[in-house]
Amino acid sequence: MLITLFPALHGERDLPLGLLYIAQTLIEHGYQVRIVDLNLHVGKNIDLGRISAIRDADLFGFSSYRYTMSADISIAWQVRLINDSPMIWGGWGPTTNPLLYIRYAPADIIIPGVHMQAPRVMLDVVKCIEKRRDISIVKGIVYRDGDIIVDTGLGEIPDRIPPLKWDIISHVDLALEDYIEDGVLLVPILGALASCPKYYESPCIYCSIGRVISEYKITYGTNRFNELMQRLMQFDVDRIIQDMENAIVYFNDVLKDKLKRISFTLVDDAVTPENFLKLYKKLVENGLINEFSFMKFQTRPEYIPKILKNIRREHRSKFIMDVGFEFFSERDLLFTNRGSNPNMLANILRELSEKRVHWTGYVILATPVTTAEDLEKNINLAINIAYNSDLLRCNPYLLEEDTYIPLKYGWKAIEWKCIKIYSEHGQVTVVVPHRPRFFIGNKEIERMIKVIDYYIEKVEKLREKAFQKASKIIAERGEIDLNDSIGTVTRVYSLGELRDSLMKLRKALVEDYISKERHKAF
Numbered sequence: 001m002l003i004t005l006f007p008a009l010h011g012e013r014d015l016p017l018g019l020l021y022i023a024q025t026l027i028e029h030g031y032q033v034r035i036v037d038l039n040l041h042v043g044k045n046i047d048l049g050r051i052s053a054i055r056d057a058d059l060f061g062f063s064s065y066r067y068t069m070s071a072d073i074s075i076a077w078q079v080r081l082i083n084d085s086p087m088i089w090g091g092w093g094p095t096t097n098p099l100l101y102i103r104y105a106p107a108d109i110i111i112p113g114v115h116m117q118a119p120r121v122m123l124d125v126v127k128c129i130e131k132r133r134d135i136s137i138v139k140g141i142v143y144r145d146g147d148i149i150v151d152t153g154l155g156e157i158p159d160r161i162p163p164l165k166w167d168i169i170s171h172v173d174l175a176l177e178d179y180i181e182d183g184v185l186l187v188p189i190l191g192a193l194a195s196c197p198k199y200y201e202s203p204c205i206y207c208s209i210g211r212v213i214s215e216y217k218i219t220y221g222t223n224r225f226n227e228l229m230q231r232l233m234q235f236d237v238d239r240i241i242q243d244m245e246n247a248i249v250y251f252n253d254v255l256k257d258k259l260k261r262i263s264f265t266l267v268d269d270a271v272t273p274e275n276f277l278k279l280y281k282k283l284v285e286n287g288l289i290n291e292f293s294f295m296k297f298q299t300r301p302e303y304i305p306k307i308l309k310n311i312r313r314e315h316r317s318k319f320i321m322d323v324g325f326e327f328f329s330e331r332d333l334l335f336t337n338r339g340s341n342p343n344m345l346a347n348i349l350r351e352l353s354e355k356r357v358h359w360t361g362y363v364i365l366a367t368p369v370t371t372a373e374d375l376e377k378n379i380n381l382a383i384n385i386a387y388n389s390d391l392l393r394c395n396p397y398l399l400e401e402d403t404y405i406p407l408k409y410g411w412k413a414i415e416w417k418c419i420k421i422y423s424e425h426g427q428v429t430v431v432v433p434h435r436p437r438f439f440i441g442n443k444e445i446e447r448m449i450k451v452i453d454y455y456i457e458k459v460e461k462l463r464e465k466a467f468q469k470a471s472k473i474i475a476e477r478g479e480i481d482l483n484d485s486i487g488t489v490t491r492v493y494s495l496g497e498l499r500d501s502l503m504k505l506r507k508a509l510v511e512d513y514i515s516k517e518r519h520k521a522f
Helices: 016-026 065-084 090-098 098-103 117-130 166-171 210-218 222-233 237-258 275-286 299-311 313-318 328-337 343-354 372-388 405-409 442-477 489-521
Strands: 004-005 033-035 059-065 085-088 109-111 142-145 148-151 184-190 259-266 295-297 318-326 358-364 391-395 416-420 427-432
Touching: 004 016, 004 065, 004 489, 016 033, 016 059, 016 117, 016 166, 016 184, 016 275, 016 299, 016 416, 059 065, 059 117, 065 085, 065 098, 065 117, 065 427, 085 090, 085 117, 085 275, 090 098, 098 109, 098 148, 098 318, 098 416, 109 117, 166 237, 184 237, 210 222, 237 259, 275 299, 299 318, 299 343, 313 318, 318 343, 318 442, 328 372, 343 372, 358 372, 372 391, 372 442, 372 489
Parallel strands: 004 033, 004 059, 059 085, 085 109, 184 259, 259 295, 295 318, 318 358, 358 391
Antiparallel strands: 109 142, 142 148, 416 427
């Protein structure tokens, strides 16, 4: 039996870690698995019908995120025109919106759960389909039975995360060379499933992970949840080290001269100082820290001082910290229950700059309560990060779907809908219908738009200067390495990211303005 898996179509050249765990489980039980990663072919005209893993598959598995759903669903419809074998969907999108995928995707079965429930549930589903058993006996799926949607509950969170056997890659037909960029392979390593303590105490109101975990309490019950919480927070440093060591051996052996350096990204939403220290000590003790180029990991701002305190000066270049600053406005920080304040964030920004470490920063420009003054503070935070970090990532406003925001502020009937579907060509567009995203009145929206227009012009001028500087350095040196990145190539990208986010925020504010004016007219 051949199972073909598709990663979400996000456009990045990332090894599909979650699908590798699923493939490992299936292969260990005697099934053939192929992974078709269309992210490697974005912008190319690919004839899906010529891919044998699509033509010959007995079963398909699609991973999807909320923001990739239109692309993922479109690809799935094209695949169905070639091969009508059953399709199973999983990942963040199908977990938080199973009915959406049942309605608009060629989805026969949904596997909800984003904390390693999928490998075991997928195996149970495959066995049922292979032996033609009733799939209703499988725990952890959602499917349509005539006009009825059947939900068999959530699958089990595993007791432990198994070591990943990297040679699985040779069985799933992935071309490793396609994941190498400038001689560097970025290898994902799974950390804890859900390590941030705020998920369990008082989550940020826009945190979809916190909301999913809060629903576990209802699904599994309080006593069972306390046990599961330990599994979710477990940081198995020995398994992480083993995965890293095995990755270095495997990829160096397979790729040989094509590979100059291996780097790692720790897949863990908020690495705590305690967990980082455990890992750092092990890396130093066994000398593994000298075997890779760098390791990237996500963390919260308040964790930075303790993390920096534990890193020796000679090892600072080995780590890239992805820090979620989010906002600099006190109003926005309080509204979102972020757990930080502007003074604390300013001190952390200063410490990151003074220590000359590698870090990236994440900013959200607006919340539903943001005013023009708040917006300016958040924009200046983004500019600060663009000039002092290795990279800025920026979102224009909060995405309220699948978070606490609609529950807390009354948007209880957020309904996704399909605005275009061309079954003949397999093209689908799924959106959330527009509604006011901001609580403020139109006078304040006018003030915010003026702020945005000013900063769009300012940021574009800054970006042009950064581009000229980067072009000059590249012309002189021929290349840019990691230690050159601050103030050169990545600054151009960061300022472009900020400019694009400002333009998206402006569009959303204009939509709100028009909507509120129409409402007043009636």
